[in-house]
Amino acid sequence: MKQMIWDTIKIFVIFIACTFLFYFGLRIMNTEYEQMHRYDSPEGPSVKVFKADQSFVDRLNLFFRLGE
Numbered sequence: 001m002k003q004m005i006w007d008t009i010k011i012f013v014i015f016i017a018c019t020f021l022f023y024f025g026l027r028i029m030n031t032e033y034e035q036m037h038r039y040d041s042p043e044g045p046s047v048k049v050f051k052a053d054q055s056f057v058d059r060l061n062l063f064f065r066l067g068e
Helices: 002-036 058-065
Strands: none
Touching: none
C-alpha cells in the first residue's frame, strides 16, 4: 500500500512539473509572437496576388470550380 501511494505521488509531481513546463513554454512563445509585426510591408521582390480587374462573377466561378 505504501509503495502504491509513493508511486502515485511521483506521477502527480511529474505531471505538475510537465504542466508548468508546458504552460511557461506557451507563455514564452506567446510573448515572442506578440512582438512580431505581422502587418509590415513585405521586404524584397513581392508579387501582387489579387487582380482588381476580375469581376465578382468571375471570382465566384473560380471559387466553385476549384472547390475552395
